[in-house]
Amino acid sequence: MLKTGQQHLESLRDGRKVYIGDELVEDVTTHPAFRNAAQSFAMIYDRKRDPENVDVMAFEDDDGEICSSWYLRPKSRDDLRKRRETHRRVADWTCGLIGRSPDHVASFVTGLLWDPDLFEDNLKGSAANLKAYYDYMRKNDTFACYTVLPPQGARQPELYQREGLTVPTLRVTAEDKEGITLNGMKMLGTSAVFSNETWVGNLLPLGEEQAAESVTCAVPLNWAGVSIWARKPFERFAVSEFDAPFAWKFDETDSMVIFEDVKVPWERVFTHNNAALSRNIYFETPSHAMGNHQSNVRFQEKLKLIVGIARKSAELNNVLQIPAVRDTLGRLAAAEAGLGAMIAGQIEDAEEMAPGYLNVNRRHMYGTLHWCTQNYAILCETVRELMGGGPFQMPADISVINNPELKKKFETYWSVPGQSAIERMKFLKLGWDLLGSDFAGRHQQYERFYAGPAFINTLYSFMNCPWDEMTGTVDRVLAGYDVPAAGEMRHMAAE
């Protein structure tokens, strides 16, 4: 099924416990901190169904049901292109500012289906349960976020034990024939406020002694014992759409999710008591690659916006003719073009990890992920340089036009040839919201950390590199000449 935006909004009025500080939010779809972002998620569901999008963004499953393309299990490059274009349209509609859109975790779950034995060998019945969960998600158009990290600072349990403190990390505290009981906290549920469920798992390596933490399961966010603790919501502080157009409607939010005696039936448990496996499932299948391919595609749409702001900034500040400015714009344009090629290459050089199915090339995907995480701050910095002090020359907010006298003065002093004061303010507010505001600062951190810290990202490229191919070239060159016989060696200078 392809749910409507309205159906998605209704599904969020489910009694979930969301806290902003000490405030318990009654309805995330109407609360001033979340309502516009909730509408943005609803918009994705509605536009996906539109006649001009549905052919690309949906497919017919084996039961003849129409489902979102992010659940498509690709068998050809055309299927991979369909998935890419689906991610691209979602990112285009949200300016690449919603990282955990409904296509992200769904792609992770779809990728996990490649190797059922991996699950079954650990937990009897889990392969069928995983397939049933995928069917459930696909048929209900379920939106899941994921919480796959222990809370920061809680990764060395012995420090807590020494102080007599409870280790806050989520773990299985009991199990019976119905299922397991979860207690503890997980980070960091981006989009949790707007999701139906959270996928609980482990993307960081666990030690064997952490077996109780090595659970992978899916938990609806309104279940008894689950609470969502949101960070400061930027939407609440956006004065108006004019003053902060992105914070106004695209703050996906990030939240800690707490589990207190949450009962999860076995049908929703996919790994249990196996520290290594709970992480390996993402890498021994295309899961991690499919999920992060979405991130690569999303990043490109955001980069288009950033490059567009750079160009407009140069035009509006009347510096476009300066060779050094053109050089900067050329470098930004080259970066965006190169990124597009890196993403296309993932499909062109697709891999077949399981017979009959194709997945994006993992090495290319990790190379792209590395490039994006390392370059986001540099790209933003370049455009901020071009913006100069413009954002701070503007009045505090657009309320200045409420007073006819102030409005007249604003128009007199702030207008420039070819651009009214209000047009100029609109653009500079937009640029600052993306590149300098509180919202922008969160995006800097998001792009750096959403797929784990830099040293882990580099490790993915290390692990997936065909080192024999690299060292083979060195060996071939070395084998092409011999050690000179004694006395044969002559220095050029000596001849």
Ligand SMILES: Cc1cc2nc3c(=O)[nH]c(=O)nc-3n(C[C@H](O)[C@H](O)[C@H](O)COP(=O)(O)OP(=O)(O)OC[C@H]3O[C@@H](n4cnc5c(N)ncnc54)[C@H](O)[C@@H]3O)c2cc1C
């Ligand atoms: C905005 C945002 C959204 C996020 N969304 C999600 C989400 O949706 N789901 C989810 O599960 N997680 C999410 N995360 C969490 C993210 O995966 C983690 O932030 C990331 O893995 C880093 O972990 P940490 O924040 O605990 O930092 P730490 O692990 O505490 O690291 C802090 C710093 O120390 C460095 N460091 C730590 N250990 C080493 C080492 N051994 N060698 C070298 N350097 C080291 C790190 O590189 C980093 O710079 C999100 C994070 C952010 C910031």
